[in-house]
Amino acid sequence: MGKLIRFLPLILVIALGVVLYRGLSLNPQDMPSALVGKPMPEFSLQTLNNNERIVTQADLLGDIVLVNVWATWCPTCKYEHPYLVDIAKNPQVKLYGLNYKDERDGAQKWLKYYEDPYVFSIFDEEGTLGLNLGVYGAPETFVIDHHGIIRKRFAGAIDTRVWRREFEPLIAQLIEEKKQGK
């Protein structure tokens, strides 16, 4: 017993070291969204390509939906763009864009130049929907189930590795839920 107490400080320091070392490899940007489990916020905004078409949260209902927050001022969005084009070919999900605090002309040109992967892009010039979604930068991607409930928020670029690790299991689960009629 006496011997154990003598080693207690050493044990405590090692334990503290382990905790702090783990902290080094954590990503501080990786925060859970406050909106996971809540319905998609209400909105009523124009689409990027058609300023006469007003879309709302009801337009996203019924499918397994990805909402990708993007902008032309965001260099990482350019990096993830080819992967999004790939994801858009997946028939089991629908990919929508949320053009966040951007200029319409530039954004339209970008989609023409790089190929438009989105069913449509919501044009959120003022960032109001972004604010309601708790967006703090671009790119960010939200997974919304067929009931319109936000199931995941991912901040950062999507590539093949991230897609496999972060999204594929959840999408598979959602497809299963939808099949079972949940």
Added chain:
Amino acid sequence: MRLISIFLLAVAIIVGVNQASASPVETFEFRDEVTKIRFQALSKELRCPKCQNQNLADSNSPIAQDLRKELYELLQQGKADSEIVDFMVNRYGEFVLYRPRVSGLTYILWFGPAVLILLGIIVVIVVVRRKPVDKKTLALSVEQQDKLKKLLNDK
């Protein structure tokens, strides 16, 4: 005299030019002094989600600017502090609060230090109050004395 006036004029021009070229700073017009103080207090209490070690008042990131604007709008609408905090937490999570609310998740943050101090005090008290060893118990008993003598004599 004339030199001085020219000098003053030059100073005025320089100051004027500097003011004109200063970076644009947001200006908010508050209804009253209380609202202004509340704005300042809240923007110090709320954390910028992007630049995580700065509060809204400190940060220049676009999201912090947006949130300051939103904060101002909410104050102008006459929202209470608690409503504004709820608004932010509902969107950005508990993380935006520099002083997290007391909940199951944050008990260790709130009470951990007090518990540690208490533990320390208890340890100190126990150590200090431990009775010093009695000298009589340290002394050798008669048998031990005999044994010792024998040993010494053997040599």
